[in-house]
Amino acid sequence: MTTRTIVSASTVVPARAAWSAVVPAGRTLTITDLHGNQAVDFLVYDAHDTTVRYSAADTIHAQGNIFLTTGSVLLSNEHTPLMTVVEDTCGLHDTVGGACSKESNTLRYGHHTWSQHACVENFLAEGSRHGLGKRDLVPNINWYMNVPVEKDGTLGIVDGISAPGLEVVLRAETDVLVLVSNCPQINNPCNGFEPTAVRMTIGTEAAA
Template identity: 60%
Template sequence: MSTLVQPTVDLDLVVPPGDGALITVPAGGVLRIVDLEGNQAVDTLLYDAHDTANRYSAFDTVREQAAVYLTTGSRLLSGRLDELAVITDDTCGRHDTVGGACAQESNVIRYGEHTRHQHACRETFLAYGAPAGIGQRDLGHNINFFMNVPVDSDGGLKFDDGVSAPGRYVELTASRDLLVLISNCPQLNNPCNGWNPTPVRLLGRWSA
């Protein structure tokens, strides 16, 4: 059950498609990410606000919980197995953490040379992470909130149409002071954004 009450929020920010944000969330703070129009992938990285080398690890999160998808109750772990945050409310039901973030280089490999200059999540991460000293070496596998990446019995995966809908949201409760780095995905070449990237809303409450 959500504990975030909108009239008392400390953060209320709409992020256009292709844009991003770097949010400082104190320990115990709650961050809600709202899929305003449905089927919009929100690429997200988490860092210990006091030590950015202590950052989200998709590998450790999946291994320690024996679950390839994220939803309510998922503990988001660092490579040191520190708990960075917990998903405490989720009206979508399933989120990806194996598909990775789009980049200009991967776009070319997957979709062709004509996509080389299309904006991608990696560029957004670098632009918004720079003020916190987050550079290329600090970008690992991310969470793709609201993104549908089915994994088959042979370990193969594909980007599929989303399972979200307008107004659905996911909430994170920070287990320590966090930097949350977000790219509202601009991808046009697969159905992760329903072929039409749309804005998302960030709501935060930092104290009870």
Template identity: 55%
Template sequence: MEAKEIFNERVSSGVPFYRVVKKGQTIRIVDLEGCQAVDTLFYNANDHEERYSASDTVREQGSIFITTGTKLLSNDDNVMLEVVADTCGNHDTLGGHCSAESNTVRFGHDKKYMHSCRDNYLLAIGELEMHPRDLTNNINFFMNVPVEEDGHLAIVDGISKGGDYVEMKAYMDVLVLISNCPQLNNPCNGFNPTPIQIIIKEA
């Protein structure tokens, strides 16, 4: 029997989004037009001190990329979510999120005050009465960050197509915090931020 859809919302380009996904529910992130980067953080909804850990996830999975079957671990080594479906097949764990500081270093001082994922996160955590120290390494869904022969990471054109999605099942009540990346200075979203769709289904 098809799981009951309990939430379905279009998230505009370049803005933050947050929502609690209950244990057993699934959340699907849909890249509506393709080549968009969706910077995402996860927290234990009942204890924000427990949050997604990139290092623990990479260690346990033996891969720096995320796809179907990947278990997303917390800093307490608990499984937070599992990727149960993925039509893109390559999601970044190492690239981090853009900020005023990184825009300045990478693209010049005139880009410092362009909107960034860190700005989005700060807006959201302010509403959630969280603290900037709660920000940590995020997942970049749909972002293409290959490792070059010299070991450096590259941010290149995305490989996702319009309608591609990643779906995760929650193993605990999870606060999902998203910045639908507003970056205009690198090809992570084709220099053209676009909307995404968030769909949550009941257990």
């Protein structure tokens, strides 16, 4: 089994960078949008068996909502709880927009964007440190990203509703491995066209 380091202090994740850590059961992970309007792409796995991982389909079905906020439970592909949102000062987070990639950038914005760094590359690089590969990437959460559903069913990617200092706090329901891509996208408004840093804090105690 791959050895994983438990981070117990705050870490500022620079713009466009990746981050990962194990969050032990009962402890909290706080994601702070330091400058506002910064999307944070997020994947979570059972730390002891990474074949058990976040399932967007199970999570959306169980809560009857495609958006996440306080009280939302992140369920696995085995319908077991991985993490619970225990506090949220933003109020809306995306489950369906997915992660940007070189391929999707090229399709949406033109071949001149092929060389731009993207979230899929962040996930692959950071995941490789934990024995994860491309087949282990699943539809992800986008904290702070504003993806409304239009009347015709299409998805929009529009200006965020976050602001400097807003936070989302998650409690680990089991030992989990978290992967983060602090989104580098500059071709749509999800990061205000200027990616910025965020802070990740693993708490010593779970929220009551």
